Amino acid sequence: MNFGTVAILGPGLIGGSLALALNERGLTDKLVIWARNENSFSAIRKKLPHVTLTTDIIEAVRDADIVVLCVPIETMKGLVEKFADSLKSSEVLVTDVGSVKESVDNAIAPLLKDKALWMGSHPMAGSEKSGFSAARADLFTKATVIVTPPNTSQISEQIFCRLRDFWQSVGGSVAWIEPDPHDIAVAEISHVPHLLAAFMAATLTDEGKEFVGKGFLDTTRIASGSPELWKEILWDNRSAVAAHLTKLINLSLQTQEWLKNTEPEKAKSEIYKLLKKAKDKRTQLITSISNL
């Protein structure tokens, strides 16, 4: 497998890890990394001596067969506007690694129409650390990478298969869903869990702190993610996040009602049903993951 010239725009955790993975596996003829400024260049050069580093976006994409947007979501549109007319052909594959897809798709697809082949990606790989210093070649190993065709009943095979091969070749396991249901699903399994973890960590008192155990540490682990990055993710997916939060607020209010019930057995039976449902769903989840 060889993807020709690959341009990675943004050498953060995801972009940097992608560069390391492509390089380690020898999957490119040429690897280009673009960054806004040269701050990270010496660190990158130590690990990737043969990569082309540039702050010139046109130079970065000019020869590319694949362009991967690894910049913050709110800067993607401006960046694509700058280089859309400088791609070498309309066969160039452009994708991104943003964790929200509907707004990205709406912003990018029209800009690249007839100028490139576009399909969004969301690698579900991360770490509570950020930046190139946290990048590692095995970040995508066994990670799910969600690819978001605009219409799953009419998937463009030409685009989808290249993108699938690309992510699989760096170790990812590829799944696909349309952009809008993608955003609802990730609100549920990633963005709202992040918020709840943050709520729990933020409200920790000095008394509570004394007695923290493994449970609290696990439950709040993701709250150590980058606040800069996560404020953008939560904002970009705000409508799905707010909607899922409503579900959890309602469950909290319902639970408070149960806890105020004057009939202990009835209250405990309702709480039991909720906990049992949660445990069963999680057990099924673990089983289905181990069966993969």
Added chain:
Amino acid sequence: MNFGTVAILGPGLIGGSLALALNERGLTDKLVIWARNENSFSAIRKKLPHVTLTTDIIEAVRDADIVVLCVPIETMKGLVEKFADSLKSSEVLVTDVGSVKESVDNAIAPLLKDKALWMGSHPMAGSEKSGFSAARADLFTKATVIVTPPNTSQISEQIFCRLRDFWQSVGGSVAWIEPDPHDIAVAEISHVPHLLAAFMAATLTDEGKEFVGKGFLDTTRIASGSPELWKEILWDNRSAVAAHLTKLINLSLQTQEWLKNTEPEKAKSEIYKLLKKAKDKRTQLITSISNL
């Protein structure tokens, strides 16, 4: 260190693990395990051939120097009433392993007044598994065990030191706090996190399930705990749990307001502050734990 005759009432995960730990470290002259029925006896005998097994509560406590209540909280009072007059002296140390302390202390302290030395314990050790089959001798290794003197400004050294030695000798790290603030602290770091993990697992949809990653699995891990056990824990600590839930509901509502804000930069700055506070608190927490 030798604690003489130790009676463990209830051979579940905690009671079973305590028996295995005391046995493995040779800390008793005699180890007695009481259970409601004989169902678990053959399993226990395989791992602890020299232990005395009985379903007779009077026989269980008659020779004991230390009695440890490892039964569900709502059955503790009834059990203590049965054996309070059968202890060999008022120097016998009685403790429990319940995860809620104010109600236990209120129920048990009066029953044992002048009949035994009483102080509650809460070993912060557990597992998503339950029952004797999940018990292990190293369950308390490096676990925090909270001991709850009724008044920390007048701690009974005689009771506290024996109880501290007891838990330390099975590997625990002992902390202390009064029963009421204990319940508030554990609502915050254990009971409410359990509920939130359950809410997230219970509301998981089929679409979300497809894309679950390590973050969701960690955040919901504790939701795999025993619903039978946890419905009791949540009920027993209902007032502190409901109060802490209110804090988190308010944070959720506040976050929804931010996500609806028409000034993105202002909204993101508020979300950033919350996430930053959470991350910083968690970092301090990790640092203080590693420094122990």
